[in-house]
Amino acid sequence: MTDRHDHPAAFVDDMSDRAEQIADAAMRLFARYGFKRTAVDDIAKEARIAKATIYLHFKGKDDILRATLQLLGQRVDALCREVMEMKAPFAERLMALLRAHHCTAFLSIGAGDHFAELRAVIDDIAVKERKAFESIFVRYATQLIEECEARGEITLKRPGVDPAALITTLMQASVGAKVGGISYEDYEARLGLFAGVIIAAVLP
Known part of the structure; x- marks a missing residue:
């Protein structure tokens, strides 16, 4: 009988999969109950593993929260890469990018009554x-704007149109749009309104 230690790559994959399983379970609980009300015991139950297994991968709940953001980032990055491969007009791709990044985050940790608490905790420890x-x-x-400008699809030559400022505005809007315990549909609609302003500013 072979031991998994005889296959180092398989062992690393197993450890990585288990850490992702824990982070995924924690993400659901943090969104559902908030960070403070979620205990490591709860995460173990949600992940269907022994509590001791969690401490093989993480030092504690703070460490798990950081891992949830890293996991979410990996998933969002993959979705954004798909958007960049789309053959579509600038407006459609910008909105798809907003959905891939901000709407995915909204569905994962940004919806519900615990967003403000999670945001504060993240700003403190992650x-x-x-x-x-x-x-x-x-x-x-930035890549999308540069590509579309190079093709002449958009223009950045108007006074006051600065790519970094436009992106910062969208980032700030994505956070502000979450206020009020709104639904996903309302959040997406709000992002669409903000995106419409940016699109109107750069179209030829």
Whole structure:
């Protein structure tokens, strides 16, 4: 009988899969109950593993939260890459990018009554992970704008039109649009309104 330690790559994959399983379970609970009301015991039950297994991968709940942001970032990055491969007009791709990044985050951790608490906790203990997550949108939005400008599909020559400022505005709007415990449909609609303003500013 072979041992998984005889196959280092398989062992690493198994460890990585288990860590992702834990982070995925934690993400659901943080969104449902908030960070403070979610215990490590709860995460173990949600992930259907022993509590001791969690501590093989994470030091504690703070560490798990950081992992949830990293996992969400990996998923969002993959969705954004798909958007960048689309053969579609600038307006359609920009809205698809907003859905891939901000709407995915909304569905994962940004909806419900616990968003404000999660945001505060993230700003306290997971700033590096939050910035890395936000940088995904900045990177792909910048790429999209540069590509579309190079093709002449949009113009940045109007006074006051600055790509970095436009992207920052969309980032800020994505957070502000969550206020009020709104539904996903309302959130998506609000993002569409903000995107419409940006699109109108850059179309020839």
